[in-house]
Amino acid sequence: MNSESEVNEGVSGKMKKYLQVGIWWFSLFIFVGYLLLWIVRPTNIFYLRWFPDIEAKADSVYLGEQGTTILIYTFPILLIATLAGLYLHLEQKPWNHNTERKGRFLGLASWKRPLLTKGPLGIITMTELSFAIMFVLLLIWTFCSYLHSMFASAAQDAAKERDQVWEVKLEYSAIALGLVGNICLALLFFPVSRGSSILRLLGLTSEGSIKYHIWLGHTAMLLFTAHGLGYIIFWYKTHQILEIFKWNKVGVSNVAGEISLLAGLIMWAATLPSIRRKAFELFFYTHYLYIVFVIFYVLHLGFSSSCVVLPGFYLFMIDRYLRFLQSQQKIRLVSARVLPCEAVELNFSKNLGLSYAPTSTIFINVPSISKLQWHPFTVTSCSDTDPDTLSVVIKSSGTWSKSLYQKLSSSSPLSHLDVSIEGPYGTGSAFYSRHELLVLISGGSGITPFISIIRSLVFKANTEGGKTPRVLLLCAFRKCIDLSMIDLILPVSATTTTFDISRLQLHIEAYVTREKQPDMNDKRLTQTSWFKANLLDEPVSQVLGKNSWLYLSIIISSSFILFLLLIGILTRYYIYPIDHNTDLIYPNFSRSSLSMLFICISIAIVATSAFLWNKKQNKDLGQIKNIYTSDQSTSPGSGYYNADKELGSLPLQSLVQTANVHYGETPDIKKILSGCDGSSIGVLVSGPRKMRHEVASICTSCSTDDLHFESVSFSW
Template identity: 90%
Template structure:
C-alpha cells in the first residue's frame, strides 16, 4: 500500500509539473504575440526597443543581442519546455492530449466548419486562428503606413520626389515587413520532430496545409514588396539600385536573388506542376536554402533574428533527420500483392514505440538517392514488437519501380533502404469512442490497418473495453480487395493477435467491377531478404528519451552559438565598428553568424546522436536475433503466404467482408444508420471523399459524430 501511494503521489507530481510547464509556456507565447502586435507602432521603435537595447548594451552581442532576446529566445525557451513536457508525458500513463481538450473545452472546436473551397477542410479552431492572423497582418500593414506617412510631405521635399512616389516607397517597405510575420512561422509546420507541434497536439503531416497557406501569403507579400521597389526605382530614375550590393545596410541584389528563388519554388507548387511533375516540385524546393541565405544577406543577421526561431528549430530537425538517414535499415521481408502493392517489413528496435497512423519517410538509393516518400506505418508496436511495416501502392514512377524490383521473377537478395522517422501523435484518441467508422478510398486504408491492429491488441491483452469498428473501404477493382488482408501481420503466431476479440465489420465497395474477377486470382507472395552486418533496425534518432535529448540539443546549441558569436563580436567586430553597424561589412557578419549556427547545431546534435547510439544496447540484440534466424527463414525466394485469422483458420479477411460490386458507398446512409453516444468518423483517401464525409458530419445536428481527416496531400 505504501509503494502504491508513493506511485500515485509521483504521478500526481508529474501532472502538476506538466500543467505548470504548459501554463508557463502559454504565458511566454502570449507575451511573444504581444511583441508582434506592438512591433509596427512608434511605441516599439521609439521607446521599447531603444530602452531594452540601452539596458542590454553589450560589447559581446551588439544590436543583434536585443533582437535575439526579444524574438528568438522566447520561442526556443518554449521549444525546450515543450520537450520537457513531452518527456514527462512519455513517462506518464494518462492521455494528456485528451486531458488538455477537456480542460480547455476544445473538443467542439475541432468540428469542421468549412468543407469546400481552396482551403480544404477547415475546423472552427483553424478558421479562428486564421482570421486572427489575417487581422494581425492588416493591423501591422496599416500601423507601418500610419507611422511612415506621418511625415511623408517633408520626406518628399527632402528627397525631391513626388509624394505618391515616397508613399510607394514606404508601402513597398511595409509589405516586406509584414511578409516577415509569415516567414517567422513558415518553417514550424515542416519540422517533423518538432516539440512545439506535438506540444499543441499537432503533427507535421497534419500541419502541412499551414505551411502552404503561409507560403502563398508570404510570396504574395514579398513579390509585391519587390515589384513596388522596382516601380519606385524606375519612376525616380534609380534603376542602378537594382544592381547595388551595399557593404553595410540592406543589400538589394541579395534580396532579388532570394525573391527569385522563392518565385521558382512558388511556381513549382502549382497543382498542374506538383501533380504531373512531382520530381520538379520536389527538387526545386531545395531552393529554400538559397532563399533563406540570401534573405539574411539582404537584411543582415540582426534584422533576420525576428524570423530566426522557426528556421533554427527546422535546422535542428533537418540535421537529426540527416544523421538518421545515413543508416541502412534491415529489410526483413516484402509481401507482394496482386493489386500491385507491396508491404515492406523492417527490423525494429524493441524499445521503439509509436502510435497508430504514424508515418515514416523512405529512401531507396537504387531508385533515387534524393527522393524521400512518406508512408503510413501499418504495423502496431504492441503486436509487432520487433517489426515495422509499411504498404506502398504502385501509383507513380518511384513506387512502380520499387514494385517491379520486388515482384521480379529473379527476386532480390538484399535491398538498401534508409528511413526517417517515425513521426506521429502519442495519444490513441480514437479508443475513447463507442463506435469507430473508418472510411477509406484505395490505398487510404493503410492508416486504418495500424488502428485495427492496436485495438486488437488492447482487446486481447488489456481486457479494456474497445470500440466497435466499422470499416468502409472503396476500391476501383476487385483485385484491390487483397489490401484488406494486410490487416493481418505476416506472422500471426503471436497469442496477442486474435482479431475475433474485436467487433469488426467490413463493408467493401468495388466501383468499377460488376462481379469478382476470377481470371486474375494471383496469390500474395512474400520475399525474404538476407541480412547485412551493416544494416540496423529502425530506431528513434535520439532513442527512448528523445524529447529530453531534443530539449538539451535546442538549449545547448543555442548557448554554444551565443558563446561563439559573443567571442567573435567582442574580440574581432567590436574593435572595428564599436556597435555602430556602419563599418564592418554586412555580408561578413551575416555569413559568420550563419556559419556559427550550423557549427553549434552540428556539434551538439552529433554528440547527442552518438551518445544515444552508444547507450542503445538493443541494437546488437536485434542484429543477433535476425542473424540467428537467418537459417530458419524461408530464404530469399517466393512462397505462398497462408495466414491464420484467430478463430478463422486458413481464411482471409476478404471472405469475412461484405462486398458490394458496381456501386459507391452511400456515406450519408451509413452514418445515419450508426448508433452510439460517441461515434468517431475517420476518413482517409481522395480529396473528394474527405470533403464529402466532412460535409455530412458538419450537416448533422447531433454532436455524436467526431470527424477526423487523415490527409496525404503533401
C-alpha cells in the same frame, strides 16, 4: 514492499503531473508575451520607447545590436521549444491513456468539426478558421500601423529628397509589405519540422499541418513580390533604376534581396497544381532553393534584422540535421509481401524499445531507385502487436513506387535491398479510442492508416480488458483484385500471434466500384519474400532513443548557448574593435555569413554528439544485431530474421472472406452514417480529396453532434 513501491510511483506521478502543468502555464505565459510583442511592434510606442530602452540595456561589447533582437525575438521561442521537450519527456506513452479526459474531449469537439468543406483551402474547422481570421487581422493591423507611422512624415521626407509625396508613400508601402511578409516567414518553417516539440505540445503533426505551411508560403510570396515590385517601380519613377545592382557594404543589400526573391518565385511557381501533380520531381527538387532563399534573405537584411524570423528556421535546421543523421543508417528489411493488386508491404526490423502511436508516418528512401527522393508512408504495424517489426504498405501508382514494385515482384527476386528511413513521426494521443463507434472510411490505398488503428484496438481488446469501440470499416476499391488490401490487417506473423481479432467488434463493408462480379479466373496469390541479413543494417530506432524529447531540449538549449558563445567571442575580440557597435564600418556580408556559419557549427556539434552518445548507450541495438547474425531456422514461421530467400503464397486466413462485398456500386456514406447509433461516433476518412470533402460535408450537415470528423491524409 509492493504497496510502498506503488506509493512511491504515485507520488512520482503526481510530481510529474504538477511539473507538466507548471511547464504548460509558463510556456503559455511566454507565448502570450511574444504574441503581444508582434501586436505592439508596428507602433511608435515600441520603436520610439520600448526598443531603444531595451537596446540600451542589452547592448554589449559581446553581442552588439543583434543581442537585442536575439533577446526579443529568438530567445522566447527557443525557450518554449525547450520547455515543450521537457513536458513531452514527462509523458509516458500518452496514446495508451486514451480514455482520460473524455468529457473534455467531447466538450471541445464542436471546435474541431468541419466548418468549411468546399473551396481552395480544403477542409477547415472552426478552430482553424478562428486562428486564420486572427492572423489576417494581425497582418492588416501591422500593415496599417506601419503606413500610419510612415505617412505622417511623408511630406517632410519628400521635400528633403526632392521627390513627390506619392513616390515617397510608394516606397514606404513597399517597406511595410516586406515587414508584414516577415510575420509569415517567421511561422513558415514550424509546420515542416517533423520532430517539432512545439507541434507535438499543441497536439499537431507535421503532415497534418502542411496546409498551414502552404497558406503561409503563398501569403509570404505574395507580400514579398509586392515588396519587390514596389521598390522597382519607385526606383524607375525616381530615376534610380541602378539601385537594382547595388550591394551595399553596410545596411540593406538590394542584390541579395533580388536573388532571394527570385529563388522564392521559382519555388512558388513549382507549387502550381499543374506542375506539382504532373511533374512532382520538378516541384520536389526546386524546393531545395529554400536554402538559397534563406541565405540571401539574411544577407539582404543583415543577421540582426533576420533574428525576427530566426526561431522557426533554427528549429527546422535542428530537425533537418537530425533527419540527416538518421538517414545515413541502412535499415534491415526483413520481408516484403507482394499483393496481386500491385502493392507491397515492407516489414523492417525494429528496435524493441521503439514505441509509436497508430497512424504514425515514416519517410523512405531507396538509393537504387533515387538517392534524393524521400516518400512518406503511414506505418501499418502497431508497436504493441508487432514488437520487433515495423511495416508500411506502398501502392504502385507513381514512377518511384512502380520501380519499387518491379524490383520486389520480378522473377529473379532480390536477396537484399538498401533502404533508409526517417521517423517515425506521429501524434501523441489515440483520439479514436474515446468514441463508442468508429467508422473508418477509405478509398483505395487509403485503407493503410486504418490498419495500425485496428491492430492497436485488437491488442487492447486482448490484453487490457478495457472497452474498445465498435469498428465499421467502409473501404472502396476500383477492382476486385484490390480487395487483397484488406488482408494486410493481419500481420506477417499472424500464424504465431496470440491475439484474437474476433475479440474486436469489427465489421467490414467493401465496395468494388468498377466491376460487377468477382473475377473467378484471377488466381494470383499474395507472395512473401524474405531477405538475407546484412551486418551493416540496423533496426529502425528513434534518432535520439527513448529519451528523444529530453535530448531534443538539450540540443536546442546547448546549441543556442554555444552559438551565443561563438558569436560573443567574435564580436568582442574582432568586430567590436573595428566598429564599436556602430554597424557602419564592418561589412554586413561578413557579419551575416559568420553568424550563419556559427549557427550551423553549433547545431552540428551538439546534435552529432547527442546522436553518437545515444547510439553508444543503446544496448538493445547490439542485442538485436546479434540475433540477426545467429543461427536460426530458415522457416519464416519460426524466426525469419536470418531466413533464406523464399517465395510462396501466404498461408493466412483471408479477412476478405469475412467482409460483406458489394460489386458495381459505391457506398452511400450519408445513409450509412445516418444509420449509425452511439453517443459518440468517430468518423475517420482516408482517401481521395473528393471523398474526404464529401464525408466532411455530410458530417457538417448532420444536425446531431454525435459525429466527430477526422481526416487522415498527407494532402489538404
